[in-house]
Amino acid sequence: MLQRAKAAYLGLAVGDALGATTEFMTPNEIRAKYKIHRKIIGGGWLYLKPGQVTDDTQMSLAIGRALLSAKRWDLAGIADQFLVWMKSKPIDIGSTCRRGIRNYMLTGQLETPYNDGDAGNGAAMRMAPVALFSLGDEKVMERYALEQAHLTHNHPFSDAACLTVGKMVQRALLGANRFELHELTRDLVDHHGNFRFNKYSGNATAYVVDTLQTVFHYLFSTASFEECLIGVVNQGGDADTTGAIAGMIAGGFYGLDDIPNRWLKKLNREVRAEVEAQALHLVRLSPWAARN
Amino acid sequence: MKKVECIIKPFKLDDVKNAITEMGISGMTVSEVRGFGRQKGHTELYRGAEYQVDFLPKIKLDLVVTDEQVQAIVEAVQKEACTGRIGDGKIFVSDVEQSVRIRTGESGPDSL
């Protein structure tokens, strides 16, 4: 189980680092430049070093730090860690996340007001540490997912995405098979028909609906972690985030042995070490660990 | 929304920019200008005659921010840009009625 938890969290970091190279590119541009992008080489619009991660992994690590230092759910602690992170001059911050963190800095409020523009993927991309920390209790995961999401994103599509991603990561860790994971996406599509992905449109933008359609399309039409991530990042668009979300679900589902070693080795050493450490400690604090 | 227009000494740009990015400011627009005020330029020799350089290089920083942020920003810029010597510059605040992010068409404070 601990290995699977590590795989989910590492999957997120690997997807982030791999996808960052093709973020904001179109599939044609990617094809022209890389034929098939399948190596962690950095670059991209952020001029990254190979193995460097972006806000997707960094905000997740911030959540993990808050939870591990408080040893319990601590929303204010998470908000404080986000603020520390914002002040550390990160390589990128999404505009919706920045507004939410700034709002917390100015007002101390732990929930941003509802906003039509909040249907982006910035909250869903942070679900890995939340899923690990609440493993074994889906009701508690749901509460935590929405609280952390509403620090920056307050929109029903983002909410639904966080809950579905959280459930898929947890059930994958608990040994769900492919059909059981697919069932979770069908629940989402029942509530919000626009997430339907069986005729995939190819849109991989940061709009959370496009993001999840891309993740689910490749998750269910491929048979390995590597194949899934390569499919996702070569779709371009918000590739680091689609990569990160696909990575956390696929990582949890396929397990550590299925993550290509060449990708793990390229990942920034400190990031990899902290991700692995957080995965272990977060699961050890979870309801699942308490029962086992 | 308000525009906070800061005229500062050029060597202060990095300090001011770092101070305001820590406050969650998403961006700013900078231009090179020349200032005329109580601070005197040095004299220069040109074609054998000495003359006063009147206009001194300054940097103008324009930041459009939400109403709630204005005071904190004004204080941070003033603190960071101040050397205590004549010519440190000015901060002017004026109203901005509309703002649009060109890339997405978003408007209002969300576009900042």
Add this chain to the structure above:
Amino acid sequence: MKKVECIIKPFKLDDVKNAITEMGISGMTVSEVRGFGRQKGHTELYRGAEYQVDFLPKIKLDLVVTDEQVQAIVEAVQKEACTGRIGDGKIFVSDVEQSVRIRTGESGPDSL
């Protein structure tokens, strides 16, 4: 009257200028500025160390127009200046209380 201040990518100047002159806008004032925001500059090597170029060249277009023209102008500039990629820029609208044409001394909307 309103001032419509547009920060755009430099290669968009001609497209934007043509779009607004087609709408009957008689004049504008343009300056070269540098922008700082989410868009990253490339890295440069300087004294053996790599560093990020932070401030990117932008063009600032100032047009003072009548109140009735504002919305159409804002929409036209946004449409024309947009590439969909980070760093496309901003449009800010603020109030202008008086305007004078220097050549004739005319004032108000007729001076625009």
Add this chain to the structure above:
Amino acid sequence: MKKVECIIKPFKLDDVKNAITEMGISGMTVSEVRGFGRQKGHTELYRGAEYQVDFLPKIKLDLVVTDEQVQAIVEAVQKEACTGRIGDGKIFVSDVEQSVRIRTGESGPDSL
């Protein structure tokens, strides 16, 4: 307080600056801009083809002054910058809500 923004022909800078300093204006900020309007640029030969130079060099003078000074300043600048030929420029007046002297932290009209 008001910002008086003057777009003038570059050779008029000294005359205008002298006229306003005589009125007790303590400072101003100047930038080089390019203007587009009814005044046509000359044509230039470039790679064998003649083309219109559209944007003409202008000087932009920004002075923030007290409300009471505005009319006198506007009249003085208009008078001094005027040549009677197309392209003399514009004066725009807008409101300034706050002003701070960076050196001392003083604010309001005393900071001007």
